[in-house]
Amino acid sequence: MRGTSRSWRPPPFPEEALTEKEHRVLDLLAQGMTNKQIGxxxxxxxxxxxxxxxxxxxxLHAHTRTELALRAARRR
Structure with a gap:
């Protein structure tokens, strides 16, 4: 298989795509909180x-919650 996962990078983080509330939820998710804790x-x-x-x-075109949390953590 050509192109390993090492060469793949997620698309840039589109800050403007999220609302203020979505940013807050994402920040808490990146801290490892559950949906109940975020709520x-x-x-x-x-x-x-x-x-x-x-x-x-x-x-953000994320496939898993973990991918989402990692991308959020990287943008900090």
Missing amino acids: AAVFLAEGTVKNYVSRIMEK
Whole structure:
């Protein structure tokens, strides 16, 4: 197989793609919080946080929660 995973880089982090609330949820996710913990921190139901995470993953073209957290941590 040509092109190893080492040569792959995620697309640039599109800051403008996220709302202020999505940025907050993403920051907490990057800290390792669960959906329930994030919900308590930002006063949202756990299901709503789940929806936010799904939307953020779509916007940032992330395939897993871990990938999303790593990309968020790198942008700091």
